Amino acid sequence: MGKICAVVTINRESVGGGAPIFVENSADHAEKTAFLLEKILDASTHDLKNGTFILVSHAAK
Template identity: 70%
Template sequence: MAKVAAIVTLDREAVGGGAPIFVEQSREQQEKTAFLLEKILDASVHDLKNGILVLVKHGDK
C-alpha cells in the first residue's frame, strides 16, 4: 500500500488534502526540496508533469 508523504508544488492553488504541502518559487528549488525530502522521509518522488511532485512511501518503508 502506498501513502502520500508530501507534495512539492509551484502552485499552491493546484493542490490540497492531508499531506504536507511545500510551495516553491522555481522548478530548480522545487526539485531540490523534493529530493531532500525523498532522503529524509525514505520515500520516492513522482513527477505528475503538471508542476507537482508527489513523495510516496511504498510498502513497508
C-alpha cells in the same frame, strides 16, 4: 499500496489534502526540495510534470 507523505509544488492552488505541502517559487527549487525530502522521508518522488511532485512511502507497516 503507497501513502502520499508530502507534496512539493510551484502552484499552491493546484493541490490540497492532508499531506504536508511545500510551495516553492521555481520548478528548480521544487525539484531540489522533492529530492531532499525523498532522502529524509525514505520515500519515492514522482514528478507529475505540472510543477508538482508527490512523495510516496511504499514501506510495509
